[in-house]
Amino acid sequence: MRVLFVGDVVGDIGVQAIATYLPPLKKSYHPQVTIVNGENAAQGRGIKAPQFKxxxxxxxxxxxxxxxxxxxxxxxxxxxxxxxxxRPANYPGEQTPGQGMVIKRVNEQQLAVINLQGRALMNPLDDPFRTVDRLLAQIPATANVLIDFHAETTSEKTAFAYYVDGRVGAVLGTHTHVQTNDARILPKGTAFVTDVGMTGSYDGVLGVKVANSIQRFVTQRPTKYEVDDHGRPQINYCLLDLAAHNQIQVGQINPDHPFTN
Incomplete structure (x- = not known):
């Protein structure tokens, strides 16, 4: 099963980058399932109906x-x-709206997609390690499993990937917005990358205006971050082949790495 996963979409420029580049990427790679992390799509924080659609x-x-x-x-x-x-499956409480996992049938196969959030330097949610144990027990043994692990620290992402190694097809890190150069297959077969990267402004600081970020570091005072919706666009993505022997390949499109068919 071939899956295309696109990293964190930030602001209107990120949504436009998806509209521009996702169709030709799909035409080039022919994924059976396409997944996009859209948690920063609406003005850099969250998602609303127009961005979702x-x-x-x-x-x-x-x-x-x-x-x-x-x-x-x-x-x-x-x-x-x-x-x-x-939304992340480990938000606490039984009445949390929505779901953190979906099982999608693709031809004669099944793909379970799980969204989880880390806790190191993040909000204190329920334990993602115990949560994934509970969720995996609900998934048919023949299904492929992909996890979007939205976390801050590289150590937590890596530890989590090793924790589920051999039990899931892929763990893809999101949240830190910079694509890492460590895409690999872990010893028991799980495909892993610490962070897929972001989709948005190539000229901002993790998607926000440069001046806002510099002011925060120079003054050490709170600063209102504004999405850099007028920079040059970029898109960061990951291509997976989930099978008996999983494969992973990361890619990016930006002014220094233009798109080629």
Whole structure:
């Protein structure tokens, strides 16, 4: 099963980058399932209906979220109405809107997509390690499993990947917005990359305006971050082949790495 996964979409420029580049990427790679992390799609924090619909229209099959999942109030209704929009499964409480896992049938195969959030330097959610044990027990043994692990620290991402090594097809790290150069197959067969990277402005600082970020570091005072919606676009992605021998390949499109068919 071939899966295309696109890293964190940030702001209108990120949504536009998806509209521009996702269709030709799908034409080039022919994925059976396309997953997009859209947790920063609405003004850099959360997602709303227009962004959700735009990502689907561009070719996303499943959209995952992260620590900004609840930043737009209307996301609660979106989560309850759409099983292809996932929030982290380890949010506490039995009445949390939406779902953190979906099982999609692809021809004669099944793909389970799980969205989880780390806890190191993040909000204190339920334990993602115990949560994944519970979720994996609910998934048919023949299904392929892909996890979007939305976390801050490389150590937690790597430890988690080793924890599920051999039990899932892939663990893809998101949240830190910089694509890492460590895509690999772990000893028991799980495909892993610490961070897929982001989709948005190539000229900002992790998607926000440079001046805002510099001011924060220079003054050490709170600064309102604004999405850099007028920079040059970039898209970071990961291509997976989930089979008996999993394969992983990361890619990027930006001014220094232009798209070629």
């Amino acid at each position: 735009a990502l689907l229209h561009a070719g996303a099959d499943i959209i995952t979220l992260g620590n900004h999942a609840w930043d737009k109030y209307e996301v609660q209704a979106l989560l309850q109405q759409n099983d292809n929009l996932l």
